[in-house]
Amino acid sequence: MRLPVMVGENMLCAPFREQRFTARIPISMQNAPAATAGDLAATARAMVPTLRARAEETEKLRRIPDETDREFRAAGFYRIFQPARFGGYELDYGVQTRLADEIGRGCASSAWVMSITAIHSMMLGMFPAEAQDALWGDNPDATVATSFLPRKVEIEPGKGGFRVKGRWGFSSGVDHTQAVLLMLTVPDGQSRRAGFAFLPKSEYEVEDTWYAAGLAGTGSNDVVVADAFVPEAHFLPAMETRGGPTPGSAVNSGHLFRLPLFAVFPYNLVGPALGAAQGAMEAVIAEMTQRSSVAHQKLAEQQSVQMRIAEASAEVDAARALIMRHLEQINEMGRAGQSPDMALRTLYRRDLGFAAKLCVSALERVFPLIGGQGLVPGHPIQRAWRDVHAVAQHLGLTWDIQASLFGAVALGQPSPDPRL
Structure with missing residues (x-):
């Protein structure tokens, strides 16, 4: 099923709306209801106001609050890639990106922890069965x-x-x-x-x-x-995670455990940047519609403000489109037992890096609009600005690295990273 790029309210891309995911995903889990990406998305979306209200507390704690961890567990977010034989959902790769896109509108730190904690279960599912059993045999809720x-x-x-x-x-x-x-x-x-x-x-x-x-x-x-x-x-x-059979795929037959780990790993990182940029755009628009300049001119009527909003929102939408365009292919190839060639792997990394770069650009474009208020600790747009920059600093998204990977292979050179 092809997943369309959705256009939502206020001329901005509304991430991960219900109509994106309609197929139910069966779970090999006794006495458990089927889970769908749409169900999880609705839960994530409903959490956004609470996570936004907790964002300042989360920063002060320097970790997600215990309540947030409990809510993520209850929602099933950490089970999305856990092997089905331990009660996991084994949903399609990319669900974590979309959930983080949604959650990041309220708190990028929470979205980051949710997304990477989820993918770690997929990684453990690539290990020999003995390691998986050592953690989940007695405690399938472990992360x-x-x-x-x-x-x-x-x-x-x-x-x-x-x-x-x-x-x-x-x-x-x-x-x-x-x-x-x-x-x-x-x-x-x-x-x-x-x-x-x-x-x-x-x-x-x-x-x-x-x-x-x-x-x-x-x-x-x-x-x-x-x-x-x-x-x-x-x-x-690491060289046994480059795509194809892994030690864990002997007991976990799903395609997740045969994906090329390093080629697709940054999809776990970029979602919080998309969500934070989206949330910042929503906050900037709400603020600009209410504010006037010192000369008592409505900022919403200023062409320069309008142009910044238009270009920044286009950058966020373009970033999301770049990220989402490969996910269906990744899953289809995985289910078919096919592995992407190096050109395709470096294309994934190029688009991931450029999407992060676009999110940074969007925040740089609108941050001046909030003026000196953006210097106050706890300002949500300032927090989004800092968080998006932090996401883009990760080695898996840093533009110079991703561009070099793609450029080298495009020019007939070997990949600088043999793990891809």
């Missing part, structure tokens, strides 16, 4: 964090696995999860294997280190491992 940023890590290979100690940074939402996947590189004879190690919460500590200007409420703290043994079955080599 997983990650860190892709190892610092001062020491690894000692041993029989049946390896011992590890060290520190990892930027583990968003880790305070609310029950396990973590840590990127590291394991010595293997004369070579080294990069990949992810699964550790339950009993094997690490969370250190409160997250003080940031943007996405301030994501709780992207450090993970500290004093000394832990990682069995070989709890390690997933």
Whole structure:
């Protein structure tokens, strides 16, 4: 089913409206109702006023409040990519992007934590069955964090696995999860294997280190491992996530667990930027319709204001269209057992990076309209401005990196990132 780009109220794209998703998705889950992307979207949309009201508290806490985590769990957001054999929904890839687009209108930090926590279940579903069973066998409600940023890590290979100690940074939402996947590189004879190690919460500590200007409420703290043994079955080599069979696809037959992880991963990151930019546009329009200049001229009647609103809203709509245009193809190819070639993978990354760039441009365009009021702490448009910039700073979205990937392959060069 092709998902149209919707045009909504006030000449702005209304993200993720009910008519986008009508097909019901069966769940292999005893005594559980079927879930649909539309059901989840309606729930996310209804949460926006509450999350917007909590946004300042979320920033002050530097993590999402416990109430938000409980509500996300109750809504089923963290189950969207969990393997069905543990009660997960295994919905189509991209649902997390659309939910974050919706939630980000109220709080980008909350949208970020929701989206990446959801995708981590897909990642764990790529691990050998033993690692999946270790977390979900006794607690199917458990969630997983990650860190892709190892610092001062020491690894000692041993029989049946390896011992590890060290520190990892930027583990968003880790305070609310029950396990973590840590990127590291394991010595293997004369070579080294990069990949992810699964550790339950009993094997690490969370250190409160997250003080940031943007996405301030994501709780992207450090993970500290004093000394832990990682069995070989709890390690997933990065090169086994490039598309096609993974260790986990032996027990999880859905296409999610055969997708090229690094090629599509930034779809988990960009949704909060779309939502924050959309929410900022709605707030700017509402404010401009009520305000007058010091010369008592209505700002809504000023052509310069009108032009900024028009161009910024077009940038947000264009960003959303770029993001959504590939999702159907990603899922169709996955279900057909096909893997995108390198040209297509770098095209995904180019469009993701450019969409983030467009969101930044839209916020830069309208931020001057709110004047000195935008300097006041807690101003929602200022918060959106900071959050969108923070999202665009992620390596998976930084324009120069994504442009270089696409440009190199387009010009007949090998991909600079072999993990794609």
